[in-house]
Amino acid sequence: MSYEAIVIGVSLGGMNALKIMFSLLPKNFNTPIIIVQHLSPRSDNQWIKILNEKSNLHIKEADEKEKIEKGNVYIAPANYHLPIEKNKTFSLTINERVNFARPSIDVLFESAAEAYKNKLIGIVLTGSNKDGTNGIKRIQEFGGLTIIQNPETTESSYMPISALSAIRPDYILSLEEIIKVLIKIDKQIIR
Amino acid sequence: MKYNDTSELEISLLLEAVFQKYGYDFRQYSEAHIRRRVINRMAMAGLEDISQMQSKVLKDELFASEFLQDLSITVTEMFRDSGFYRSLRENVLPILKTYPFIKIWHAGCASGEEAYSMAIIMQEEGLYDRTTIYATDFNQQALNKAKEGIFSNSMMKEYTSNYQLSGGKESFSSYYTSNYDNVIMNQSLKKNIVWANHNLVTDSVFAEVHLILCRNVLIYFNRNLQNKVQKLFYNSLINGGILCLGSKEGLRFTDFYEAYTELDKKQRIFKKKY
Numbered sequence: 001m002s003y004e005a006i007v008i009g010v011s012l013g014g015m016n017a018l019k020i021m022f023s024l025l026p027k028n029f030n031t032p033i034i035i036v037q038h039l040s041p042r043s044d045n046q047w048i049k050i051l052n053e054k055s056n057l058h059i060k061e062a063d064e065k066e067k068i069e070k071g072n073v074y075i076a077p078a079n080y081h082l083p084i085e086k087n088k089t090f091s092l093t094i095n096e097r098v099n100f101a102r103p104s105i106d107v108l109f110e111s112a113a114e115a116y117k118n119k120l121i122g123i124v125l126t127g128s129n130k131d132g133t134n135g136i137k138r139i140q141e142f143g144g145l146t147i148i149q150n151p152e153t154t155e156s157s158y159m160p161i162s163a164l165s166a167i168r169p170d171y172i173l174s175l176e177e178i179i180k181v182l183i184k185i186d187k188q189i190i191r
Numbered sequence: 192m193k194y195n196d197t198s199e200l201e202i203s204l205l206l207e208a209v210f211q212k213y214g215y216d217f218r219q220y221s222e223a224h225i226r227r228r229v230i231n232r233m234a235m236a237g238l239e240d241i242s243q244m245q246s247k248v249l250k251d252e253l254f255a256s257e258f259l260q261d262l263s264i265t266v267t268e269m270f271r272d273s274g275f276y277r278s279l280r281e282n283v284l285p286i287l288k289t290y291p292f293i294k295i296w297h298a299g300c301a302s303g304e305e306a307y308s309m310a311i312i313m314q315e316e317g318l319y320d321r322t323t324i325y326a327t328d329f330n331q332q333a334l335n336k337a338k339e340g341i342f343s344n345s346m347m348k349e350y351t352s353n354y355q356l357s358g359g360k361e362s363f364s365s366y367y368t369s370n371y372d373n374v375i376m377n378q379s380l381k382k383n384i385v386w387a388n389h390n391l392v393t394d395s396v397f398a399e400v401h402l403i404l405c406r407n408v409l410i411y412f413n414r415n416l417q418n419k420v421q422k423l424f425y426n427s428l429i430n431g432g433i434l435c436l437g438s439k440e441g442l443r444f445t446d447f448y449e450a451y452t453e454l455d456k457k458q459r460i461f462k463k464k465y
C-alpha cells in the first residue's frame with residue numbers, strides 16, 4: 001500500500017505536539033503533510049517560521065492554488081479554511097466557521113478524502129473540540145488509513161475521544177508511536 | 192446520506208445545467224468549495240445522489256435559488272484584517288487625496304460591511320463628500336441587506352476592536368444607532384454608496400475608478416477565471432489607480448503581474464503603472 005499524503009488535525013496542546021513531531025521526523029521524510037492547527041483568527045504565521053527553524057523538513061503556510069509537493073509540510077493559514085482540490089492543489093476559503101473553527105479540520109479532511117481516496121493517512125491529535133470527527137470518518141469511508149492519538153497521552157483528550165466515538169481507527173497510539181509508524185510507512189513507499 | 196463519491200464530471204454537469212438554465216456561471220469556481228456546498232445541500236434536502244440534485248435544481252426554482260445562495264459565500268466583517276485598513280489610511284489615501292473626485296469600487300461587497308468601513312475612513316479623512324463608492328455583488332439578497340445597513344449588535348464588539356486596531360480614533364459607536372439586537376448605520380455613511388448588482392464573471396466593465404477593492408472573492412475562482420477578472424479590473428482602473436486584494440490573494444499567476452507596482456506587498460495593495 002502506498003500513501004500520497006498525510007493530514008493532521010490538532011487543536012489545544014498542538015504547539016507542543018507539533019514541536020515534538022518535527023523534532024523527530026527525519027530529513028528524508030517524503031510524504032507531504034498537511035496540518036490544521038486551531039489558532040486565534042488574528043495570529044500571524046510567526047510560529048510557523050519558528051517551527052520550521054527547528055525542523056528537518058520544510059514547513060510553510062499553504063498558499064492558495066499551491067501544488068502539494070513531496071517532502072513539504074503545509075499549515076493552514078489563520079482565519080481561512082484549507083480545502084484540497086482533486087488536482088492536489090490548495091484552495092483557501094473564508095466560509096462560515098465549522099465546529100466554531102476556521103480553519104476547520106473537517107473541511108481539510110473531507111476534501112482530502114475525496115482527493116486522495118485510499119492513498120491518504122488521517123491523524124487526529126490532542127484538542128478540545130469535536131472538529132475532525134466527521135473528517136476522520138470520511139477518510140475511513142474512502143479507504144484511507146486512520147490514526148487517533150491515544151487520549152490518555154494527550155494534553156487535551158476531548159478531540160481524540162470524540163473521533164473514537166465515530167470510528168474504529170487503524171491505530172490508537174501515543175505521539176511518539178505515531179511518528180514511528182509514519183516513518184516506517186514512509187520508508188516502504190516505493191518512489 | 193451516503194458519502195458515495197461524487198465525481199468531478201457529475202459536479203461539472205450540474206454546474207453546466209445551472210448555467211444553461213439560470214445564467215449563473217460557476218463552472219470555473221473552486222471544485223472543492225462547490226463540492227462541499229453541493230453535498231451539504233443534498234444532505235439537507237434528503238437527496239440520494241447528484242442526479243436527483245440536478246433534476247431538482249432544474250425543476251424547482253425555489254430550490255435552485257437556495258442552492259445559488261449556498262454557492263455565494265457572503266461571510267464578511269467590518270475592518271477585517273486591521274493591518275490592511277491601516278495601510279489603506281497610510282499609503283493609499285495620500286494618493287486618493289490628489290484627485291478632485293474619488294471613485295471606489297468594492298467588487299464582491301457581500302452584505303456591505305467593507306463598504307461601510309471605507310465610508311467611515313473617508314469621512315474621518317475629510318474626503319467623503321467628494322467620494323462615490325460603488326459596491327457590487329451578484330447576490331441580490333446580500334445587496335438588499337447591505338442597502339438597509341442593519342447589522343447584528345452582537346458583532347459590534349469585534350468590529351470595534353478591528354476598527355481600533357486599524358488606526359480608528361473615534362468612538363466606533365458614533366457610527367450607528369443601537370436598536371435592541373441590531374444596529375443601524377448612520378445615514379451620513381450611506382449617502383455616497385451606490386449599491387448595484389454586477390457579476391464579475393459574466394458582466395463587463397462597470398465604471399472607471401481610482402481604487403478597486405476585491406477581497407476574498409478571487410480565492411473561490413480558478414486561475415483562468417482569476418485572470419479574466421483581473422483583466423476587467425485592469426480595464427476599470429485609471430492609470431496610477433490602486434488595486435486591493437485579500438490578504439492571501441495576489442497577481443503573480445495572472446497576466447497582470449507586470450502591469451502594477453507593489454504599494455504594500457504584505458497587505459496586497461498594488462498600483463497600476465502609467
Ligand SMILES: C[S@@+](CC[C@H](N)C(=O)[O-])C[C@H]1O[C@@H](n2cnc3c(N)ncnc32)[C@H](O)[C@@H]1O
Pocket residue numbers: 094263264265266267268271298299300301302305327328329330333389390391392393405406407408437
Ligand atoms: C467571501 S465574500 C467576501 C466579502 C468581502 N469582500 C470581504 O472580504 O469581507 C465573497 C463575495 O463575493 C461574491 N461573489 C462571488 N462570485 C461573484 C461574482 N461572479 N460576481 C460578483 N460577486 C461575486 C459573493 O456573493 C460574496 O458576497
